[in-house]
Amino acid sequence: MTPALAALLSHPAIWRGDDCAPEPAALPTGFAALDAVLPGGGWPSHALTEVLLAREGIGEMRLVLPALARLTRERRQVAWIAPPYRPYAPALAAAGVDLARLVLVRCRDAAEALWAFDQALRAPECGAAFAWLAEADERKLHRLAVAAREGRTLGVLWRRPGVAARAAAAPLRLALDAGDGALAVRVLKRRGGEVAQALRIDVARRWSTLPDGVALPPAFAPRAPSRPVRPDPRSSAGYGQAQARAARVRRAAN
Amino acid sequence: MRWIALLFPSLPLDVFARALRPGDARAPLVVHGDGRAPRVVAANAAAREAGIRDGMPLAAALALCPGVAQVARDVAAEDAALAQLATFALTFTPAASLAEDAIVADIGPSLRLFGGEEKLVASLVGGVRERGFAVRSGLAPTPLAAVALARSGDGRRIDDGDVAAALAPLPLAHFGLDADALATLAAAGVRTFGAADRLPRGGLARRCGRAFVAALDRAAGRASDPRVPFLPPPQFAAKLELPANVHDVAALAFAVNRLVQELASWLLARGLGVTELALALSHERALARSLDSPCTHARFALAAPSRTSAHLMHVLRERLARVALPAPVAGIALATEAVAPLAGRNHALLPGGEADAPEVPLVDRLRARLGDDAVRLVVPHADHRPERAMRASSPGGGATGTPLPAAIEAPRPVWLLREPRPLAGLIEAQPWVLREGPERIESGWWDGGDVRRDYFVAESPSGEVAWIFRDHRRGTDDGEWFLHGLFG
Numbered sequence: 001m002t003p004a005l006a007a008l009l010s011h012p013a014i015w016r017g018d019d020c021a022p023e024p025a026a027l028p029t030g031f032a033a034l035d036a037v038l039p040g041g042g043w044p045s046h047a048l049t050e051v052l053l054a055r056e057g058i059g060e061m062r063l064v065l066p067a068l069a070r071l072t073r074e075r076r077q078v079a080w081i082a083p084p085y086r087p088y089a090p091a092l093a094a095a096g097v098d099l100a101r102l103v104l105v106r107c108r109d110a111a112e113a114l115w116a117f118d119q120a121l122r123a124p125e126c127g128a129a130f131a132w133l134a135e136a137d138e139r140k141l142h143r144l145a146v147a148a149r150e151g152r153t154l155g156v157l158w159r160r161p162g163v164a165a166r167a168a169a170a171p172l173r174l175a176l177d178a179g180d181g182a183l184a185v186r187v188l189k190r191r192g193g194e195v196a197q198a199l200r201i202d203v204a205r206r207w208s209t210l211p212d213g214v215a216l217p218p219a220f221a222p223r224a225p226s227r228p229v230r231p232d233p234r235s236s237a238g239y240g241q242a243q244a245r246a247a248r249v250r251r252a253a254n
Numbered sequence: 255m256r257w258i259a260l261l262f263p264s265l266p267l268d269v270f271a272r273a274l275r276p277g278d279a280r281a282p283l284v285v286h287g288d289g290r291a292p293r294v295v296a297a298n299a300a301a302r303e304a305g306i307r308d309g310m311p312l313a314a315a316l317a318l319c320p321g322v323a324q325v326a327r328d329v330a331a332e333d334a335a336l337a338q339l340a341t342f343a344l345t346f347t348p349a350a351s352l353a354e355d356a357i358v359a360d361i362g363p364s365l366r367l368f369g370g371e372e373k374l375v376a377s378l379v380g381g382v383r384e385r386g387f388a389v390r391s392g393l394a395p396t397p398l399a400a401v402a403l404a405r406s407g408d409g410r411r412i413d414d415g416d417v418a419a420a421l422a423p424l425p426l427a428h429f430g431l432d433a434d435a436l437a438t439l440a441a442a443g444v445r446t447f448g449a450a451d452r453l454p455r456g457g458l459a460r461r462c463g464r465a466f467v468a469a470l471d472r473a474a475g476r477a478s479d480p481r482v483p484f485l486p487p488p489q490f491a492a493k494l495e496l497p498a499n500v501h502d503v504a505a506l507a508f509a510v511n512r513l514v515q516e517l518a519s520w521l522l523a524r525g526l527g528v529t530e531l532a533l534a535l536s537h538e539r540a541l542a543r544s545l546d547s548p549c550t551h552a553r554f555a556l557a558a559p560s561r562t563s564a565h566l567m568h569v570l571r572e573r574l575a576r577v578a579l580p581a582p583v584a585g586i587a588l589a590t591e592a593v594a595p596l597a598g599r600n601h602a603l604l605p606g607g608e609a610d611a612p613e614v615p616l617v618d619r620l621r622a623r624l625g626d627d628a629v630r631l632v633v634p635h636a637d638h639r640p641e642r643a644m645r646a647s648s649p650g651g652g653a654t655g656t657p658l659p660a661a662i663e664a665p666r667p668v669w670l671l672r673e674p675r676p677l678a679g680l681i682e683a684q685p686w687v688l689r690e691g692p693e694r695i696e697s698g699w700w701d702g703g704d705v706r707r708d709y710f711v712a713e714s715p716s717g718e719v720a721w722i723f724r725d726h727r728r729g730t731d732d733g734e735w736f737l738h739g740l741f742g
Contacts, residue, residue, distance in 0.1 A: 057718035057740030061668040077616065085669035088739060089632040089644040093657055094666060099633055103649060105620055106628045116620055123616035178717020 027154060030066025031201050038172070039191045043067050045127070048141075048148040048155040048170040052163065052188070056084055058178040062203040063185070064156065068128060069096035071154070076127025079120040081105045082113045084132050114140060122151035130156045141169035256362035258375065259400035260339070260382060261355065261390045267296035269331045270497045272386025273509040282322040283497060286312045295327050325497055338492065338516045339382060340484040344523035346378050351481040354430065356404065358397040358481065385515055394420075397481060398473035402428040402447070418474040422448025431469055435462035447473070486523045491589040492516050499538055499582035503574050506535070506583060510570055511563075513588040518563035527559025527596030529650065532589050533570065537581040552577050555626060557617035557650035559594040568614045572622030617649045638697045639705050640670065640738060664693045665711050667721040667739030674736035677722060681735050684715040686722070695723075711741065 026040030035041045043049065043064070053060050068078055078101055080087060093099055105120075107113040113133055120129035121144060129148075136144075141157070148155035161175060173189040182202045187195040262268065266285045282301035286292040294315050297306045304319035315322060336352060343350035343359045346368065350359035361374055368374035375391065382389045392403030393411040399421055403410040405428035412420040424447045426436055438461060444450050450458070451470055459467045471477035492513050500506050510533070521528060535550040554573050560566060620629045630646045633655025637643050645655065691710030698704050707723040714720055721739035 055716065055718060056669060056742050057667075057714075057720060059719065059741065061742030065668070079616065079620075083669075085671060085740065085742075086644075087632060088640075088667055088670040089634045089655065090640075090657065091666035091668050092632070093634050095668075099631060100654065102631065103617060103620075104630045104632065105624065106630070107624065112624060116624065119619055120616060123619075126616055 025152070027067045027070065029063070030070075031063070031203075033199050034063075034185060034201055037187055037190075037195050037199065043154050043156075044172055045154040046149055046152045047172065048121070048145040048157060050141075050157050050159055050168055050170040050173040051176060052159050052161040052173070053176040054161055058176060059183040059201075059203040060158070060176050063176070063183060063201065064130075065092075065095040065097065067154070068102075069098075071127040072098035072101040074127070075101065077101050077103060077123070077125050079103045079105060079116075079123075079126055079129045081116045081120065081129065081131040082107045082133070083130075110134065110136070114144075117155070117157075118144060118147050121147035121153045121155045123153070124151070126151070126153050128154040128156070130158065132158045134160075138166065138169055145169045145171070255360055255395050256365065256371070257394055257397045257400040258359050258361050258378065259353070259392045259394075259397065259404040260343070260357045260359075260379075261392075261401070261404040262336075262339070262382075262387050263390060264296055264388045265332050265335065265355070266327050267298055268387045269328060269335050270325050270495065271298055272512055273494050273496045274498070275505060275508045278498065278505075282306070282319050284312070284315055284322055284324050285327050286315075286324055287327050292326075323497060325495075328495065331493070331495065334492070335387070337484075337487070338520075339385070339387065341486045341516070341523050342381060342385070342519040343378065344484065344486060345519045346374060349481070349483050351484045353397065353401060353481075356401050357484075358400060360397075381519075386512060396473055396475045397479055398429060398469065399475075401430065402473065418448075418451055418476075421473060422446060422451070426450055429469065429473060432463065432466060435466045438462060486520055489590065490517055490520045490528075490593075491587065493585060493587045495585045496583060499584055501579070501582045503577060503579065506586065507567075507571050507574060509586055510574065510588070511567055513586065514563050514566050514570060517566065517588060517590070518561050521561035521593070521596070525595060525597070526593040527561045528556065528566070528590050528593050529559050530555045530591035531566070531570075532591050533573075534587040534589075535577070535579070535583045536585040536587065538584045550577060550579065550583075553591065554622065555592075555648065555650070557615050557621075559596045560618075561596060565614045565618070569618050569622040572619070576623075576625070621649075638695055639703060640666075640695070640709075641674075642698075642703065644670070664709075665690065665721070665741070668742040669740040671738055671740075674723070674738045677735040677737050680714075680737075681722075686715065686720075687713045689713055689719070692724075709738070 025045045026038065026042035027045040028042040029035055029038070038044070051060065072078055073096070075098075078097075080102065083104065087102070087104060089099055092102065105113075105116050107116055110133060113131060114136060117129060117131040117133070120126050136157075144155065144157070147153075155170075157170065168189050171189070171191055173187075175186045175188050177184040177186070177198075179200055182200045184198045185201050186198040267283070270285065271279055271283060279298065280300055282304055283298045284294050284301050284306060285296045287295050292312045294306060294308055294310045294312060296308060297315070301315070301319060301322055304322070306315045306318055306322070312324065316324075336355070336357065340350050340352055340357050343357055347359050347361050347364045349363075350357060361371070361378075365371055365374060368377065371393070375393065379389055379391050390404045390408040392400045392406075392409075394400040394403055395412065395414055395417055399412060399417055402421065402424050403412065406424055426439065426445055426447055426449075429447065439445070439450060444453065447470070451474065455467060468477060472479040494509055494513055496509060500509070517528065517531075531554055533552045533554075535552070536548060537550070552573055554569060556569065617629055626648065629649060631649055632644050633647050634657040635643055635645045636656040647655070689711040691712075692708035693710075694706075694708055696706045704727060706726040708726065709721060709723045712720050712722045719741040720737055721741065722735055722737050724735055725733035727733065
């Protein structure tokens, strides 16, 4: 390749189909493996992203919290529209989120949520807007994608995996699944080439920051037992002496 | 010194007519005095076209135009309107004062800030007209001369120099002087300022009083004329009576806009921004008796102090759209509930750099449409019981919360369930893997919210990482299992 051609191809306005499109603004996710596959090396901070997951609680928020913490510390506002549960302040504060900039919006119906999401995406002071919408037709999603682009906001729409077959209005679509102790992330759509393999992101890292000296009963040591534990007080797995005593008391009563 | 005088020739009419949208203002309307045979005090253009004149008995006006709308003169509303207009004038200069039915303001020191006399006068007079008042202005080096000029016609000016010579042709009656003295001089054929000013001082003072001569000197700029500056009221409360009952909220927005403009100038004159407003819509008296309350109240709070009328109006309009009117509205009242100091804004050094356009903050737009309690912040609260370790606060409230000491760093879930959910059946059916725990939380025996729980981080068979606990409240160690949160 001649140097002139190489110089031309390295121009930021030109991208080739076989590599990631340059994203005008990306926000590092905090997970190197994920950054590597996302266009621009992070969450697209001027676009809508769809995240599909079957149920909450598999580590989806831990995937985005580093980016949120960073945004709020940069004094940008973050809006959560119609979250499925109560966001728990102590956990968010521990993750470094500035709670004064996290606005929670409760909506009575889907129309209100759509409106609020659109407003948040267009608001200049808003750095990120998350919405949990049960259903939204593709035309409305297209409007939201435009709103995120024009409002220069990181928009994340949390949806159920049933919609995966349909065309996505958002330029980035991820599917999350619970893996074995890690979060499996599949990139369903992005600007640039395909990503065939699911990524395994270790969002758990370490469960707690309790001192290492805390001795757990063997049954409760993380992944220690080959068979899962059924937390039944009558099982011999042991809850410590208190449980053993309780079991003895029950036996005596029987 | 450069004084502007503002006169409001149709004030009795304007305090009512300004609540009407331009389309509705075409219907004939008269304002009448009281007494046994009330007379017309002011009539609008449509009423004049029908032949109604000021001073005509009301009965005659009704005969000329049977459909004319009539309202009794409201002197208190006129005084309030003058005070509002003086407050508006204070946004141009710190030296504005009331002079009977006129407002005089020294705009000399403000000319440079507002880009010259033309621009300042245009925006001051334009602002008054925008508020729905007819206005005549006069500009002169002394306040008395400015008032006399405004009475003689609109937009007349006297430049610095020989003020007495410029005032000479003006009628004496326009200077607001003692009526007896005017009659004495008129009998002698002295009717203009120039003629009176030429008379020998000693004789004039003997016949008309020292105060008369002093007034002539003040008008001509030969004596100083100190004025007591107008002070805007410490609280804002404005009312607007609607001449016709209003049924729909959209028509109401026009009248509310009038009050919001007044509020904005009051805030600017006092260097404040509003954070909480109360709007009261009063219903017609006859109907109000059948309702629970004679007023419909709407309150709203802003996330940050503001005094931009576009911002306030946006919030009010959204809020009004959610108000259900039980009856037609006869009057509106707007009052500030809470204000906060708001510093002035620096203008950009280079033209076109005005990045901070009057944008309505997101929080205010959401709250106006969805309701005040739909938009919340969460703050940590120093309590070991998980359900009490968090409080909701409203944006802009300034609550930062009281987190527990940082030394306590046990895993906490991002999602908390509103109520702990019993797991009995679930946990029996399929095994859950306990990842970490137990963390004993035992607290609250003193306030009735007694908890005694062992918390675990557990993974459900379907892969959710959950925060579950075992309830030991009853003192035994084989209590129920509950799901309390999800490590999203």
